[in-house]
Amino acid sequence: MPPLTQRFPLAGDLGLLVLRIALGVVMIAHGAQKLFAFTLAGTTESFEAMGMPLASVTAPLAIAIELLGGAAILLGAAAPVAGGLIAAQMLVATALVHMPYGVFVADGGWELTALLGASALAVALVGAGRFSLDAVIAARRTPAAAAA
Secondary structure (H helix, E strand, O other): OOOHHHHOOOHHHHHHHHHHHHHHHHHHHHHHHHHHHOHHHHHHHHHHHOOOOOHHHHHHHHHHHHHHHHHHHHHOOOHHHHHHHHHHHHHHHHHHHHHHHOOOHHHOOOHHHHHHHHHHHHHHHHOOOOOOHHHHHHHHHOHHHHHO
16 A cells, blocks of 8 residues: 555655654654743752763753753754754653653653654754744745745
């Protein structure tokens, strides 16, 4: 059976939109939780307790990547950069914090960070798709769009 994108050309772009919405909302929620519920001081203390190096730097950086990167992914703006930053952050979180606890998130495992990181990497590699700010900006930069 041929891929759905052969019969429905927008299927890939719709799939990317669904992925970006889910990833963006989850990342924003986690960043907001770290900033507003746990507070920066609490998140920094938590990072220190987990053995995260330079917690006073990595905690605010994690919050910024989650909030701003999540918003960028949601909007499809600078998707390769935002996706790359989120993927890198999730790789670090997986390796330094979650890996020893196995797969399942209920046990402190790496399933969520792996899934978020893989999703972000996919967006970074493939792009945000047709329904994104990146696509709008690219269309305005093309000579055909300028002539229209």
